[in-house]
Amino acid sequence: AQSVAQPEDQVNVAEGNPLTVKCTYSVSGNPYLFWYVQYPNRGLQFLLKYITGDNLVKGSYGFEAEFNKSQTSFHLKKPSALVSDSALYFCAVRDDYGQNFVFGPGTRLSVLP
Amino acid sequence: GAVVSQHPSWVICKSGTSVKIECRSLDFQATTMFWYRQFPKQSLMLMATSNEGSKATYEQGVEKDKFLINHASLTLSTLTVTSAHPEDSSFYICSAQTSTASYNEQFFGPGTRLTVL
Secondary structure (H helix, E strand, O other), X not given: OOEEEOOOOEEEEEOOOOEEEOOEEEOOOOEEEEEEEEOOOOXXXXXXXXXXXXXXXXXXXXXXXXXXXXXXXXXXXXXXXOHHHOEEEEEEEEEOOOOXXXXXXXXXXXXXX | OOOEEEEOOEEEEOOOOOEEEEEEEOOOOOOEEEEEEEOOOXXXXXXXXXXXXXXXXXXXXXXXXXXXXXXXXXXXXXXXXOOOOHHHOEEEEEEEEOOOOXXXXXXXXXXXXXXXX
């Protein structure tokens, strides 16, 4: 069965500093990995995904994520955080066999001015 | 592109009444739609998966007679909460997908906040 862990409930970072939001996963087959962001009282917005190919994936709003097969991780990164990046971030995984997404518990990112 | 809308965005109803939530894919055809429930400060819980023209597949523990899902067309799915009770109060989010391929991302609606008095 698929599972996703986001080990940090909360990440605080100063504006302008690099940020990392961690995600590890477990799947049976090839992993398809996704990051979504949720602003208060809103639905989820797609940021980026990894299917195959280059391990470094670039997405929306300057975010990127690095797929590491040996560590089964897909950490979300951004070189320079903005206050407007403050939101709830969800990592999700799906494999070849499953139709359904499995979401991680979410990490709340606070970027301090 | 890939916009999903939900209506209403919020609804307050009395206990015992039924509430219908619509989910529409505005600029694409969605072969598959998903319904999620999100509790405060928690992740999304998948309730059911619906494919156009067929019965929805419900996750374990979700009452299919209480949460009626209809995916009548490639652009519309509805969730009806029947005989709603205060414990059904939650944030309901739908998503849509253009095909059944596993590598396709889901596009999410803005959510519907249901409050049952």
